[in-house]
Amino acid sequence: MSASSLHPASRRASHPAVYFVLFAPFSALSGYLGIAAAYALAQAKVPAEAIAGLLAVTFMPHAVKFLWAPIVDLTLTRKTWYLIGCAGSAAGIFITGMTPYRLESIPFLTAVAVAAGIAASLLGMSVESLMAHATPAQEKGRAAGWMQAGNMAGASLGGGLALWMMEDLHVSPMLTSSLMAVLTLVCAAALPLVREPAPESSNEGFSLRASARAAGKDLWEVASSRLGLLAILVCFLPIGSGGAGNLWSVVAPDWHARAATVALVTGVLSGIVSAGGSLLGGFICDRMDRKWAYCLFGGLQALCALAMAAAPHSESSFVIFTTLYALTTGLCYTGYAAVVLEAIGKGAAATKYSLLASLANMPLSWMTLVAGYSQTHWGNNGMLQSEAAIGAAALAVFALAAKVAQRRAGPAAEAAGTA
Structure with missing residues (x-):
């Protein structure tokens, strides 16, 4: 009698809603920085370009996380790494709330963002690996939707709630960040609802050489297929990066949006809408x-983005277009996650997912820098128009590549059919 027959429940996939809860802390720090801290820094007259640089740094660890992704696959358990990452993310939020919001604090906040970003990457990789092993192929999109809904909720609800507490309730940043950190840690209570996958290998210990070999093999398996190659291209191109969304609290005054409106729209409302979009x-x-x-x-x-630039700069326009933008961001993040899940299969899932996710986080990081630069030099409309133009160019590049790949695949498919 096999082990699986002794424990039939272990073969059942967890409801994908569990990934909503587990993944929410992944974006908690970026949400706190991008909404609450960014608004406070803007009120302190810190330039938008400096704030954008700080926010862009939060994505940097995710652009190179493939370097330590094999550690999650080959050491400890996914759940243990989740707890480590969750604790690090919560600590980053707490320390950020204790730091004075002024220009001189940017270097220290940058260091905190990098350290907490590394912790968040460990949390994210553990969830992605758990999900890749437990989700049937026909439900990859559904699982990706729930995961990215948690991602959106963690960023929007956490940051918006923090801003509302600080601006409307006049709660100190230290107490606010303490509450956000506690909420982050509470998400770990959902861990028992998901099954830990069996080890990929019976070999114990960790070898850098073996890890590098495994990472190279996993990347080759993905890149050598037409699906994998297109997935890599999709991740690398700045499609749906949502860079402007990281600066809503900074540009809100140009739309005459009050602090309460910014907190509501970029927080609760944005969280609900983007989660629904996911x-x-x-x-x-x-x-x-x-x-x-x-x-x-x-x-x-x-x-x-183009419509927001063309519409009148009023508070009602700010509410309408940032809400629509949140919807499209939820759609885009799920589309990206679904493409990656489809391409990686199982195996060393954390390594393979991270290799593709690292590519996807590169445009996410530099598009935030582009948004900050264009806002500083060309104004808010220029920021929105620049993002739209870059996105349109990226879509054109992908359409051309997909068409070429389809043409090359045609003769090979016909040959396989006549063999």
């Missing part, structure tokens, strides 16, 4: 080609 994106991605769905979502975000 779930909708998962539904769509399971019913059409996931790469093209991702591109469709990116095109919608570019159109939203």
Whole structure:
């Protein structure tokens, strides 16, 4: 009698809603920095370019996390790494809240953002690995939708709630960040609801050489297939990066948006809408080609940015277009996650997911810098128009590459059919 027959429940996949809770802390620090801290820094007359640089740094560890991804696959357990990452993320939020919000604090906040970003990457990789092993192929889009809904909620709800507490309730940043840190740690209570996958190898210990070999093999398996190659291209291109969304609290005064409005729209409302967009994106991605769905979502975000630039700069416009932007961001993040999950399969899931996610976080980081630079030099409309133009160019590049790949795959498919 096999072990699986002795424990039939262990073969059942967890409901994908568990990934909503587990993944929420992944973006908690970036949400706190991007909404609450960014608004406070803007009120302290810190230049938008400096604030954008700080926010961009929070994504830097995710751009190179493939360097330590094999550690998650080969040492300890995924759940242990989750607890380590969750604790590090919570500590980053707490320390950020204790730091004075002024220009001189930017270097220290940058160091905290990098350290907490590394911790968040460990948390994210553990969840991605758990999900990759436990999710049936036909439900990859649904699981990605729930995970990215948690990602959106962690950033929007956490940051918006913090801003509301500080600005409307006049709660001190230290007490506010303490509450946010506690909420981050509470998410770990969902860990028992997901099954830890069996070890990939019976070999114990950790070898840098073996890890590098495994990472190279995993990357080659993905890159050598047409699906994997297009997935890599999708991740590398700045499609649906949502860079402007990181600066809403900075540019809000130009739309005459009050602090309470910014907190509501970029917090609770944005969290609900982007989470809904993530779930909708998962539904769509399971019913059409996931790469093209991702591109469709990116095109919608570019159109939203253009429309916001063209519309009157009023508080009502700020509410409408930032809400629509949050919807498209949820769609885009789910489209990206669905493409990656489809391409990586199982195996050393944390390593493979991280290799592709690292590519995806590169445009996310530098598009935030582009948004800050263009806002400082060309104004708020220039920021939105620049993002839309770059996104449109990226979509054109992908469409051309997909068309070429499809043409090359045609003769090979016909040969296979006649063999």
